[in-house]
Amino acid sequence: MDLILPDYGLLFWTGLVFCLLLFLLAKYAWKPILNAVNAREQKIQEALDLADKTRAEMQELQAENEKILKEARSERDALIKDAQEIANKLVDEAKNKAKIEATKIVESAKVIISMEKAAALKDLKNQLAGYSLSIAEKIVRGDLASDEKQKALANKLADDINMN
Amino acid sequence: MTAKNTLFKLVFNFILLLFSFGFLSNLHAEKKEEFNVNEMIMHHVKDAHEWHLWGSEHDGVSLYLPVILYDKEFKVFNASYFYHGIHESQKDAKTGEIFTFYKGVGLAEGYALFHEKIYKLEEGKIHFKEGHPHNEKPLDLSITKNVLSLFIGVFLILLIMLSTARFYNKNGAVSPKGIAKFIEPLILFVQDDIAKANIGEHKYKKYVPYLLTAFFFILLNNLLGMVPILPGGANLTGNISVTLFLAMCTLVLTVFSGNKNYWRHIFATPGVPIPILIIMVPIEIVGIFTKPIALMIRLFANITAGHIIILALISLIFINKSIAWSALSVPMALFISILELLVAFLQAYLFTMLSALFIGAAVEEEHH
Structure with a gap:
């Protein structure tokens, strides 16, 4: 029966000791422990949040980088294309110019050549005429050296004229 | 000097x-x-x-x-x-x-x-x-034996908890090491899964010191009771005086933290007609006391029963006056001892959890 009857002595000591324990633990154990643990929990949460934020930022940055890279690439392509076009144009232009120049040169050369030729021909003609005159003079001088010969020539010339 | x-x-x-x-x-x-x-x-x-x-x-x-x-x-x-x-x-x-x-x-x-x-x-x-x-x-x-055991148990709790607290005081908010590594999960368990879960997000903080103290007081004394020789062996948490005091603490906490809503549910349960209230109110008043009484009896009976079973099993050897019986009674006593280890934790958990539940019911706000 006394198993289920409370004993005042033990009740007194339990009360006293438990209250003391509660006071001591609340002040010197639970408070610092829970403060530290909760502070740590907060710290961890903050660190996690920061990590998430940083990761998002990194992702954003990466996306931006990729975008910039893509833009740069397309710009480069465009630049190369433009440069090629310009180069092609320049080459074509140069080619055309050269062609025109060449034709011009050839033409002027032709003109000069023909002019020279004409001059040379004229000169030749003049010289030939001179030579012919001198020859003719010589011939005529020889033919006219005697009366007979003058007569024969005159006849001959007259014949020629007739024949013509 | x-x-x-x-x-x-x-x-x-x-x-x-x-x-x-x-x-x-x-x-x-x-x-x-x-x-x-x-x-x-x-x-x-x-x-x-x-x-x-x-x-x-x-x-x-x-x-x-x-x-x-x-x-x-x-x-x-x-x-x-x-x-x-x-x-x-x-x-x-x-x-x-x-x-x-x-x-x-x-x-x-x-x-x-x-x-x-x-x-x-x-x-x-x-x-x-x-x-x-x-x-x-x-x-x-x-x-007495129980009072001395109480002193030893409380001394051990203080030793463990103060050295845990010293770790945090020295190192600040870092991950636990040494004894703190073992104690911290239990403290967090009481704080989060017992106090916060049953009392509610906004009001649990005030009751955590009591619940933690009660939890470790019961747990450590349960475990000390399982040690067969000094400093253990006393049946402290299986003594009705001790469980009576602990249950009284819960009763006092419940009654003094009861809000308007709690008392109205006892004396004027909404939606109950007055003639029925005449029957209901005495029942509700008895209900205030039966809860802590159940706490008191549960802890006392569980721990005492564990001690009795182990002793009875060991007694088999002496009743039959033959050491051959130890082949049966020792394995069985060992099994019950392991079960009692579980019960030591379980009863500490149950007592604190139910205390938190009763307090939670007392401070609960009205639902709309």
């Missing part, structure tokens, strides 16, 4: 005197009693003024504990004045049954110890009537 030293020595000697080892008197050695299971188990489960260490009868060794009585004045002496006192027998006035008790000598003169309870002698006698002494009892504030 010397005065302080002398005082310290005096107090130390006094304490040493109060706790004295001794051999059980040989007074009842002549009549060899049969092994009485009931008596043995009850002796182990109940409180005592000695801490029995080993042996029995001729060669029993016990630690005798201080007796503190208040009988008009305080009387402090060692319990050996009873155990080494006079062994007397007396007849029951009605049934004629013979009871034996220890009659105190020396400082314990005028008192007698019967079934670990101290009675005041009347004309040098205890008057037994139908198995119960009818003598006056002085207020017994002795450091």
